[in-house]
Amino acid sequence: MHRVFIILQKEWIEIRQQWTLLFSIVLPPIFLTVLPLFVLAQFKGTNLQTHGSVPLNYPSMQGMTLNEALQAQIGMQLSIMYVLLPGIITSVIASYSIIGEKTSQTLEPVLATPIRTWELLLGKCLAALIPGVGVTWLSGLIFLLILPFLVDQRVFNAIVSPGWLVLFLLWSPLLALIAIAVMLAVSSRVNDARSAQQVSAWLIVPFLAVFFGQLAGVQVLGPAFTLIVALILAVLAIVVLWVTVRIFQRETILTRWK
Amino acid sequence: MNAIETSKLTRRFGHLTAVDNLTLSIPEGTVFGFLGPNGAGKTTVVRMLTALIAPTEGQAQVVGYRVGSEDSALRQHVGILTETPGLYDRLTALQNLVFFAQLYNLSVQRAKQQAERYLRMLDLWERRNDKVSGFSKGMRQKLAIVRALLHEPEIVFLDEPTSGLDPEASRVVRDFIKELHAEGRTIFLTTHNLPEADELCDLIGVFRTQLLQVGTPDDLRAGLFGRGTEVRVAGDPALWVPMARALSFVRNVAVREDALVIALDDPDTQNPPLVQALVQAGAPIRAVAPIVHSLEDVYLQLVDNGDKQKNAVK
Numbered sequence: 001m002h003r004v005f006i007i008l009q010k011e012w013i014e015i016r017q018q019w020t021l022l023f024s025i026v027l028p029p030i031f032l033t034v035l036p037l038f039v040l041a042q043f044k045g046t047n048l049q050t051h052g053s054v055p056l057n058y059p060s061m062q063g064m065t066l067n068e069a070l071q072a073q074i075g076m077q078l079s080i081m082y083v084l085l086p087g088i089i090t091s092v093i094a095s096y097s098i099i100g101e102k103t104s105q106t107l108e109p110v111l112a113t114p115i116r117t118w119e120l121l122l123g124k125c126l127a128a129l130i131p132g133v134g135v136t137w138l139s140g141l142i143f144l145l146i147l148p149f150l151v152d153q154r155v156f157n158a159i160v161s162p163g164w165l166v167l168f169l170l171w172s173p174l175l176a177l178i179a180i181a182v183m184l185a186v187s188s189r190v191n192d193a194r195s196a197q198q199v200s201a202w203l204i205v206p207f208l209a210v211f212f213g214q215l216a217g218v219q220v221l222g223p224a225f226t227l228i229v230a231l232i233l234a235v236l237a238i239v240v241l242w243v244t245v246r247i248f249q250r251e252t253i254l255t256r257w258k
Numbered sequence: 259m260n261a262i263e264t265s266k267l268t269r270r271f272g273h274l275t276a277v278d279n280l281t282l283s284i285p286e287g288t289v290f291g292f293l294g295p296n297g298a299g300k301t302t303v304v305r306m307l308t309a310l311i312a313p314t315e316g317q318a319q320v321v322g323y324r325v326g327s328e329d330s331a332l333r334q335h336v337g338i339l340t341e342t343p344g345l346y347d348r349l350t351a352l353q354n355l356v357f358f359a360q361l362y363n364l365s366v367q368r369a370k371q372q373a374e375r376y377l378r379m380l381d382l383w384e385r386r387n388d389k390v391s392g393f394s395k396g397m398r399q400k401l402a403i404v405r406a407l408l409h410e411p412e413i414v415f416l417d418e419p420t421s422g423l424d425p426e427a428s429r430v431v432r433d434f435i436k437e438l439h440a441e442g443r444t445i446f447l448t449t450h451n452l453p454e455a456d457e458l459c460d461l462i463g464v465f466r467t468q469l470l471q472v473g474t475p476d477d478l479r480a481g482l483f484g485r486g487t488e489v490r491v492a493g494d495p496a497l498w499v500p501m502a503r504a505l506s507f508v509r510n511v512a513v514r515e516d517a518l519v520i521a522l523d524d525p526d527t528q529n530p531p532l533v534q535a536l537v538q539a540g541a542p543i544r545a546v547a548p549i550v551h552s553l554e555d556v557y558l559q560l561v562d563n564g565d566k567q568k569n570a571v572k
Contacts, residue, residue: 006360010346017348109344109405112308113361114333251311255271 007123090132163221291459337406
């Protein structure tokens, strides 16, 4: 495990040197935390009149005023973007990490050391996963700390539901792990970071399903549903990681990575 | 004890045989020059011996560790300068070295001590805190050589160590290799610089998918071209050919410009009677010198012989 931390340390030194990468890590969470809070703040203290129908068929919205229902709806839609965030951040880091090594031909000297392939792989995974999930959870925590000042308790409970907590605590790191594994696998075939990142765009699919499901009035963030999906994501993560470890072999890297 | 022992080492990539039945023994403390044309399979051999890739067939043992079953331990005891330096541009020279040294299980403190020692030897110490992105090709190469030595390996693989270096930097690296040799390290050197191989190597192997020949530089010359002496004379050297041929120890006599080219088995002992006989016969001798074939002549002849043999088999 010692060598895993050596790899981790080296990766983070390199990440700190890359301003564009740092912006890619820091800006999305700031944006996705500030935006919902800003929008919710616009409704604070207002007293909207009815202009049309607002779907109030969520059990958590029963008894809410129009104002509160809008806040809850907006808050729920925007807060599920935390599903997307770690996947974006980790895929950016992981793509630069692997493809950067490939193009600068630095992998062979590393593989010539006693390091085991799984140590190298784990070090690179953690180097991408920890910032991605860490920044996501930190920005989520900031969101949770500020939200009570902008909405009342019923709206807070509607936004920060048990389902949302499962999504935030389990979906986001699992999706991040899958993104990293996909990036490592794709990086073995492509030679620029943008191509690799384009492939990881499919990770947006679960987010879109949740987003549009809620928009259509279908309550998708129930705890049972989110736990089942978390389980599926966990299995998927294991499968994808297994495939990636098979691809990420010393000999394959040296003889087939071009 | 041999630093490297291989037995019928073979590596195939699909239908292509990159290394075919390599059987080789390299004693400890030897500078071994591994010569061959581009695409001959030299890098593949180095990768097998450093446990980077597995052989398809055959066995190899490097500093006592078996390739294929003791790979991690083997890598701890070898150092390698890869074909491309492979340094991290965003890290400083010292950060690069400490990173790699730690992968070889050195503590940070020990890594820094070793880095200082070797960086000073190669005149890079003043640049230790500069990012590698600002280094010239020669500096990167020297830094990569330092990286290969931090963990004090018993054997060092140097893949074209002076490639792309200016003459001054090349001289520094060659002198450095001689110092390593004097310390008793085994050095496996691949190079296209034949004068360099001639200068540095105790043993040379010429390789083109198969091992064509291995021996000391002098043995390789003698084996292909024999030994001999060149005697420059005033006037027509052809006049002295019959007299020289009559000497029992002379194998052959030829004329080249103003000189007699005389093939001998042992010039060291046969030159004195040769010269004496010529002088007594009245030959106006201007100069006497040993015939020296360059390593380039040897290399090209061996590779040519190897190609002919391969074509004959086909």
